[in-house]
């Protein structure tokens with residue numbers, strides 16, 4: 001806390017040190033954490049990833065390796081770039097390992113209490129100049145920042161799935177986020193070859209304020225018997241030119257994440273139009289979370305995905 005005190009004095013005196021990002025920490029090695037590690041390592045940064053279990057890190061690294069191979073096959077990167085990127089990714093066995101990080105990006109499960117716990121445990125190990133970011137899909141950046149010892153250095157850095165392919169990163173300032181934090185975050189994201197859109201800190205920001213109610217409506221369409229899983233996805237793929245049908249996309253995102261975002265919208269905006277569809281709740285309660293558990297609206301355990309109802 002003393003170190004942070006010094007930083008606060010510097011900041012008050014208006015001599016906020018400009019920050020250089022060279023070592024990045026990521027918390028959560030799931031589909032987003034590993035996807036973020038992929039693009040950050042490929043862009044030349046050293047990356048340390050922490051997860052609850054080393055197996056999760058190993059699984060994430062395997063996914064990164066597979067997706068780098070896809071990019072080699074497409075000719076978008078060289079083998080040497082793949083090798084260098086993989087060398088830059090290391091496992092952080094605990095949060096102490098983030099002591100030399102210039103930026104730590106939290107990409108753990110979409111659960112506010114969990115994220116608060118993570119930041120409370122993380123901050124004492126960080127250097128005074130370290131920045132914090134959350135990849136949250138929907139949760140208040142202001143509230144997450146307030147649980148840390150550095151709300152001025154905290155920002156929402158919302159990558160899109162799959163991270164190596166999606167160009168956009170939403171940047172969301174909490175009420176306390178300082179200009180220098182925002183400009184450093186924007187420069188960092190652009191150094192990854194991404195484009196930014198700035199959202200105000202309101203529930204689910206821009207992308208998920210629009211996308212998740214559409215996905216929830218697709219689940220209602222299924223729940224009320226308006227169409228089958230296949231008809232709903234086919235209708236939106238061929239009728240609205242979506243690259244994936246909404247139910248296939250929900251399985252891709254993760255039904256737990258979809259439900260969490262709808263709950264944030266419902267509670268945050270107090271409007272019944274955001275109530276999560278009971279069928280979505282049921283799938284999550286069954287542990288059918290989509291691709292990551294091999295079963296959601298589709299069953300992924302066979303050759304081809306098969307609708308589960």
Ligand SMILES: CC(=O)CC(=O)SCCNC(=O)CCNC(=O)[C@H](O)C(C)(C)COP(=O)(O)OP(=O)(O)OC[C@H]1O[C@@H](n2cnc3c(N)ncnc32)[C@H](O)[C@@H]1OP(=O)(O)O
Nearest residue numbers: 067070071074137159160161162164165207208243244253
């Ligand atoms: C929930 C939140 O908080 C916010 C969000 O992220 S919302 C979700 C936003 N994401 C979307 O809407 C995704 C919509 N879907 C898509 O864009 C596409 O279906 C997709 C890019 C995911 C897959 O594309 P596709 O053509 O259907 O499948 P596929 O052929 O497997 O992949 C297309 C190309 O991308 C590559 N690719 C796919 N996934 C990849 C990955 N994760 N990493 C690297 N390359 C990948 C493939 O190698 C393939 O390359 P070629 O065609 O050149 O060989």
Ligand SMILES: NC(=O)C1=CN([C@@H]2O[C@H](COP(=O)(O)OP(=O)(O)OC[C@H]3O[C@@H](n4cnc5c(N)ncnc54)[C@H](OP(=O)(O)O)[C@@H]3O)[C@@H](O)[C@H]2O)C=CC1
Nearest residue numbers: 028030031032033051052107108109110135136137161253
């Ligand atoms: N899925 C998507 O399309 C998108 C998701 N996001 C956001 O990104 C974040 C991560 O989502 P996603 O990658 O899909 O989720 P996943 O479930 O794929 O990955 C979350 C990872 O975090 C791990 N984890 C849980 N608690 C801790 C902890 N205390 N310390 C370290 N790791 C922990 C989980 O481990 P375990 O499984 O063992 O609990 C899991 O490996 C969420 O906030 C989500 O809203 C943002 C954009 C898109």
